Amino acid sequence: MLRRGCWRLGRPLICLRGGLQAPAQSGRRSLVSCIDPSIGLNEEQKEFQKVAFDFAAQEMAPHMAEWDQKELFPVDVMRKAAQLGFGGVYVRTDVGGSGLSRLDTSVIFEALATGCTSTTAYISIHNMCVWMIDTFGNEEQRHKFCPPLCTMEKFASYCLTEPGSGSDAASLLTSAKRQGDHYILNGSKAFISGGGESDVYVVMCRTGGPGPKGISCIVVEKGTPGLSFGKKEKKVGWNSQPTRAVIFEDCAVPMTNRIGDEGQGFIIAMKGLNGGRINVASCSLGAAHASVILTRDYLNVRKQFGEPLASNQYLQxxxxDMATRLVASRLIIRSAAVALQEEREDAVALCSMAKLFATDECFAVAMK
Known part of the structure; x- marks a missing residue:
């Protein structure tokens, strides 16, 4: 498990920072130094990063294409990641989490994403769900749900988006009406990562009137009568995590599964998404970093007219340009992570800026 100042690693680690060193013949050390993701990190963070890079290289990258082509949900590999502390990276240690900071978390998810971006994105969503329960749940809920989620014995999905409400989340229609000591849920959620495979669903639903103050957060466990799933969505890539609709038809959930107070759900959802935006941006960053490294190495090896492509000024x-987009994205993401950790008043805006900027720029890097 990852801990501040404490390590328990199951096996020797081989690959340092995803093979960042350029071939010796390139002579272009300045670019390598500039894109090195360990710049600015302290020694502990470099160790976290090293563990994540090595895991990505050894356990994820060799299987990434197969997972996508065969639409495999790599449960065993994710549980191996959880053994290193990646199942509850920023969850408190008393319920099995690693207790790391938002910046530490970003560094880890960036490194993991170099091995498989879609799998890492699911791990990041799972982490967000566990954090929400850990932060807003009572002690009984924390100790019931968080330990098996941190070990990834169980998996979690975040249920906010609906067929008629995406960015306008406050207009969601899924209802939860009291009936004795239960809530009866009716409605559906759309495009849910892990839908049908996850064991725990953190659901935003309407317990009150219209608008954000009528929304509550309820945990629905797989196997609950009235809970069902739509067909697996067809996607271009992103197939190592299933995406389905989550459907509630007179789904009875104990009131003890409500996280926080009635009417607090929208606040919980938005606070979760602040970290989620950084996490998703970090996943994009990892994909872009891998793209730059692959491009650099190819340019050094491939020759035209007797010279390596790296000597072509246009390609330089x-x-x-790719390196500039990569480094700029990393800077804004890490700035947002620090702001969120420090609970600064600009944190929400920076988290949104980081996701907007980094996902667009990192996509541009990968497409080049």
Whole structure:
């Protein structure tokens, strides 16, 4: 498990920072130094990063294409990741989490995403759900749900988006009406990562009137009568995590599964998404980083007219542009992570800026 100042690693680790060193013949050390993701990190963070890079290289990258082509949900590999502390990275230690900071978390997810971006994105969503229960749940809920989620014995999904409400989340329609000591849920959620595979669903539903103050957060466990799932969505890539609709038809959930007070759900959802935006941006960053490294290495090996492509000035400009987008994205993501950890008043805006900027720029890097 990852801990501040404490390590328990199950096996020797081989690959340092995803093979960042350029071939010796390239002579372009400045670019390598500039894109090195360990710059600015303290020694502990470099160790977290090393563990994540090695895990990505050994356990994820060799299988990434197969997972996508065969639409495999790599449960065993994710549970191996949880053994290193990646199942509850920023969850408190008393319920099995690693207790790390938002910046530590970003560094870890960036490194993992170099091995498989879609799997890492699911792990990041799972982490967000566990954090929400850990932060807003009572002690009984924390100790019931968080330990098996931190070990990834169980998996979690976040249920906010509906067919008629995406960005306008406060207009959601899924209802939860009191009946004795239960809530009866009716409605559906759309495009849910892990839908049908996850064991725990953190659901935002309407317990009161219209608007954000009528929304509550309820945990629905797989196997609850009235809970069902739509067909698996067809996607271009992103197939190592299933995406389905989550459907509630007179689904009876104990009132003890409500996280926080009635009417607090929208606040819980938005606070979860602040970290979620950084996490998703970090996943994009990992994919872009891997793209830059692959491009750099290819340019050094591939020859045209007796010279490596790396000697072509036009391609040097292209690579420099990719590196610039990568480094700029990393800077804004890490700035947002620090702001969120420090609970600064600009944190919410920075989290949104980081996701907007980094996902667009990192996509551009990968497409080049």
């Amino acid at each position: 400009f292209k690579l420099a």
